[in-house]
Amino acid sequence: MNIYGITTEASFVLPDIRTSSIEQLLADTQTTKAAVFHFQQGEKGKLHHWVQSIRQHPHPRIYLMPLALVFDEEKPPASLQKQFDECISVTQLGHTSTTKSALFERISQWLERVPNLDTHSSDSSIPFKILRLMASRNKRLEPMLTPANTRGFVYPAVEPFFARNDDSSINSLDFLHKQQFVGREFFKRAHFCPTCESAFLNFIETCTDCGAENLKKEELIHHFKCGHVDNLSHFERNNLLICPKCDERLKHIGVDYDKPSIVYQCQQCTLQFQDPLLKVQCYTCESEASIDDVTVEDIYAYELSAIGLNAALYGLDALFTSILQTDLQLYSNREFKSFIHIEKARIARYKKSTSCVATIYFENLDSIFQRLGKRTEQLFKEISAVFKSVFRESDVISALNESVFVILMTETSEENANLALNRLKTAIQDLFAANLAEELSVGISTRVYGIDSSSDLNLMLENALKVKEE
Ligand SMILES: [Zn+2]
Numbered sequence: 001m002n003i004y005g006i007t008t009e010a011s012f013v014l015p016d017i018r019t020s021s022i023e024q025l026l027a028d029t030q031t032t033k034a035a036v037f038h039f040q041q042g043e044k045g046k047l048h049h050w051v052q053s054i055r056q057h058p059h060p061r062i063y064l065m066p067l068a069l070v071f072d073e074e075k076p077p078a079s080l081q082k083q084f085d086e087c088i089s090v091t092q093l094g095h096t097s098t099t100k101s102a103l104f105e106r107i108s109q110w111l112e113r114v115p116n117l118d119t120h121s122s123d124s125s126i127p128f129k130i131l132r133l134m135a136s137r138n139k140r141l142e143p144m145l146t147p148a149n150t151r152g153f154v155y156p157a158v159e160p161f162f163a164r165n166d167d168s169s170i171n172s173l174d175f176l177h178k179q180q181f182v183g184r185e186f187f188k189r190a191h192f193c194p195t196c197e198s199a200f201l202n203f204i205e206t207c208t209d210c211g212a213e214n215l216k217k218e219e220l221i222h223h224f225k226c227g228h229v230d231n232l233s234h235f236e237r238n239n240l241l242i243c244p245k246c247d248e249r250l251k252h253i254g255v256d257y258d259k260p261s262i263v264y265q266c267q268q269c270t271l272q273f274q275d276p277l278l279k280v281q282c283y284t285c286e287s288e289a290s291i292d293d294v295t296v297e298d299i300y301a302y303e304l305s306a307i308g309l310n311a312a313l314y315g316l317d318a319l320f321t322s323i324l325q326t327d328l329q330l331y332s333n334r335e336f337k338s339f340i341h342i343e344k345a346r347i348a349r350y351k352k353s354t355s356c357v358a359t360i361y362f363e364n365l366d367s368i369f370q371r372l373g374k375r376t377e378q379l380f381k382e383i384s385a386v387f388k389s390v391f392r393e394s395d396v397i398s399a400l401n402e403s404v405f406v407i408l409m410t411e412t413s414e415e416n417a418n419l420a421l422n423r424l425k426t427a428i429q430d431l432f433a434a435n436l437a438e439e440l441s442v443g444i445s446t447r448v449y450g451i452d453s454s455s456d457l458n459l460m461l462e463n464a465l466k467v468k469e470e
């Protein structure tokens, strides 16, 4: 198997480009801009290992290197293809004098935008590397079903970042999602073993009485004329359907009879019933569980958010939410909702407290990122300090997304909440004015809702998000 290291990243022509070894490729951050691998059957393991050693390299020029796979006749397996940026057959390649790759070009352009790429050149955080891979390729990560891992699915493009075939990629993506660097979209709902989380489950129908698995499934027949209902087998005589009660022949379904349902008969204790007890057995750990105990989880596809795009360029620390996170502790949406429920119950019970929910929407944080670049971090630290001065430790803050925040202000009247928010607004607007050119206006919209027993949190949150579209 050959690797071709290439120096112009926009196109590749075989065999004009220079043959390289994996060691050369990993040692050189300056000349080699992309690599083309020639796939041969029986080399899957080796190829995967090489992609791993490239993606696991700390230098962004190496681990973000565009990779193409060329193959002769037989197509490489889909999971392998998806670890590469381009996959192309040798014949296809022969038909064109140059194989221009828009994607290769895009990746090299993106790399040029990364500040201090060669002076500061070691990325150790795997989630951050994943973020950069997604940003440099504008890539959406979709799961792929597979029997190769017990969870039953993988994200092939990020798999080479990890040394082992486990669920680390899911954890990393979950982390990025919690930090709001990637958005997610429902892909599939899946069932997992409650003991070991394996996706490989055998769903078994069992007897409601003795628990046996050996059940016979039969249709029920309802004879309209005499009203008799019985198992199909009791109607069958010499290839005809004869009613065992009135001996009349049944000819037409819908006219003479219908099939109202299905029954199960236990072959061990002969009990007959309509709804068998469903249980599962795990193929991986062999443990058995009731169907109600099976873990049901949603599997997602992931896409970069605006905040993630900037985090990929400037680093994870230079971001508003992560700054707020360190300075203030942001609660998750779920935690926030629980706090509101408790607060509602408390207010209903003691009838002497007033609390408010405030929502804050920053109109164009994205453009601030683009405008300020690395200075964004400093500005966000200052905004974070404003947040800290306005809100108290008993207030609960959560981010709905990268630009909408909700705050539970306990023991605060609507009037005082509005005063506090106005203070916040003025202070932040002053900060923006000091940092940005006047032509870039920064809108901050705020709203305050008093909490009582009839407050609808979901409606508040919805309204907070709606401000964006107005
Ligand atoms: Zn039974």
Ligand SMILES: [Zn+2]
Pocket (backbone or CB within 6 Å): 223, 225, 226, 227, 228, 243, 244, 245, 246, 247, 248
């Ligand atoms: Zn009958």
Ligand SMILES: [Zn+2]
Pocket (backbone or CB within 6 Å): 193, 194, 195, 196, 197, 198, 282, 283, 284, 285, 286, 287
């Ligand atoms: Zn299991």
